[in-house]
Amino acid sequence: MPPFPRAGFLLALVAPFAQGCLASTVVPEGQRGVQEGEAVHAWRPAADADLVGLWRTRSLTGAAAASILDLSYWISADGRFSGAALFAGPPPTYQVLAGSWGFDEQGRLVLGDDAEPARAEVAD
Numbered sequence: 545m546p547p548f549p550r551a552g553f554l555l556a557l558v559a560p561f562a563q564g565c566l567a568s569t570v571v572p573e574g575q576r577g578v579q580e581g582e583a584v585h586a587w588r589p590a591a592d593a594d595l596v597g598l599w600r601t602r603s604l605t606g607a608a609a610a611s612i613l614d615l616s617y618w619i620s621a622d623g624r625f626s627g628a629a630l631f632a633g634p635p636p637t638y639q640v641l642a643g644s645w646g647f648d649e650q651g652r653l654v655l656g657d658d659a660e661p662a663r664a665e666v667a668d
Contacts, residue, residue: 585667589651594666596621617655619645625655 601615614630626642643656652661 587665587667590653590664590666592621592647595619595645595653595664627655 596619599617599619604612604615611632612629613632613636615627616629617625617627619625623644623646624642625645626640628638628640630636630638641656645653645655647664648654648661650661653664654661
């Protein structure tokens, strides 16, 4: 009796499992297009715990967008922060700042003694 070919044995062993490993998925016809409309978020004033961590801009708008290319902050739970802004050049240069942060009487965020208070809101 000739020896059983190894490749044929492996194919016979794997074949039952090779078909249908992942089920086909069909998206219903009504869900195939782009869904328009904005997501509705319930915004609330930020609390201390909401701000702790690394923050970086995704986009800048308004007057600041003409001179600031990038902006990042590290906000610590102990009330300290550090930040860096990349200002347009020539050549582009970073300016850094650090200090303490907190909320004023109206609940606005204050980053350092010289900063204007800013509204800080979050959505869950």
